[in-house]
Amino acid sequence: MTYKNKLIILSSALGVLVVLFAISIVFSPENAWKRAASGRLVQARTIDEIGSAEIRTASSDLVFTRSGKSWTVVASGATYPARKERIEAFAQALLSQSELFVVSKAKATWKNFEVGDDAANRITVKNAKGAVIGDFFVGKQAPTSGSVYVRIAGKDSVYQVGNGFSSYTANDTQYWENLRLLPEDFTERNIQSVAFKAQNLAIDDKKTVNAVYRITRGRGETWVVEGNPAFKADPVKVKTAVTRLSAFEGSEFTADPADQTGLGNPTAVISIAGDTGKGYAILVGAKKKDTGKFYVTLEGGTYVYLANPWTIEDAIQPLDSLKATAKKK
Numbered sequence: 001m002t003y004k005n006k007l008i009i010l011s012s013a014l015g016v017l018v019v020l021f022a023i024s025i026v027f028s029p030e031n032a033w034k035r036a037a038s039g040r041l042v043q044a045r046t047i048d049e050i051g052s053a054e055i056r057t058a059s060s061d062l063v064f065t066r067s068g069k070s071w072t073v074v075a076s077g078a079t080y081p082a083r084k085e086r087i088e089a090f091a092q093a094l095l096s097q098s099e100l101f102v103v104s105k106a107k108a109t110w111k112n113f114e115v116g117d118d119a120a121n122r123i124t125v126k127n128a129k130g131a132v133i134g135d136f137f138v139g140k141q142a143p144t145s146g147s148v149y150v151r152i153a154g155k156d157s158v159y160q161v162g163n164g165f166s167s168y169t170a171n172d173t174q175y176w177e178n179l180r181l182l183p184e185d186f187t188e189r190n191i192q193s194v195a196f197k198a199q200n201l202a203i204d205d206k207k208t209v210n211a212v213y214r215i216t217r218g219r220g221e222t223w224v225v226e227g228n229p230a231f232k233a234d235p236v237k238v239k240t241a242v243t244r245l246s247a248f249e250g251s252e253f254t255a256d257p258a259d260q261t262g263l264g265n266p267t268a269v270i271s272i273a274g275d276t277g278k279g280y281a282i283l284v285g286a287k288k289k290d291t292g293k294f295y296v297t298l299e300g301g302t303y304v305y306l307a308n309p310w311t312i313e314d315a316i317q318p319l320d321s322l323k324a325t326a327k328k329k
Helices: 003-026 029-037 084-095 107-113 166-170 235-246 309-315
Strands: 052-056 061-067 070-075 078-081 101-104 121-126 132-141 147-152 158-162 191-202 208-217 223-225 268-274 279-287 294-298 304-307
Touching (some): 052 084, 070 084, 084 121, 101 107, 107 147, 107 158, 191 235, 191 279, 235 268
Antiparallel strands (some): 061 070, 101 158, 191 208, 191 268, 208 223, 268 279, 279 294
């Protein structure tokens, strides 16, 4: 055999080995897993592409809907403002899921993974036009840490995926509701004055609150009590009280009849003036007998809330609690 022929045979053999090596890489178990794992549960790249999302569980059916830059949550037929940051964290967790590892293609195995049509949890996502861009059942946790079984609606295959989103299905309605009375962008810095009108407000059987005064922001960090120029307010105490007031939240929404709330003749009123001339008034009504919580609302607002007694106590500060402590000589 000539040298030339030997060279041709060796070159051909080397070429075959290279091809086999390439094939072994492409079809290795690791790369086979990656091929099987490609895909998304939600066909979107950004939160802005999501118009609504629904979480159906054994105990509740929640629908989140985008309205401009804000969100609402529908639960038990009622629509309430929702916490944007929590819904968008949930949405981001869905969008971050981009790997689907096939564990079964047989319908007979659905029960084992708890992803049948009667599965406890189902998530449906739609775009702004109402088209479904994600619809799947969430099954049980997988033995592998940090993963869960899912099945896309209408499909037989069961997948194992990261469970960064699944924990959100366990949250109750109140987790998603925005129970803040004042606007999100209305902070302590915006408040120019606060007027309290509360006489013998019974927080509980042993404690009452009295607060009838108006305190106004002065120069710098000072605050002045209307009609009582001799009163020296502690700027730190006032700032703490005003900050707490600006973030006032109820504990839950309520649809109780108006004649039960006592808001038509409130037991206390907190009037707040802002730096743009915008004002708000928090009305405190009667106590709900079976819970001891107070009915509250924002004057002219849409919603009625229940607030814990300690929330009301923290919001309505007696004047003496804001007094500056005399410095020791």
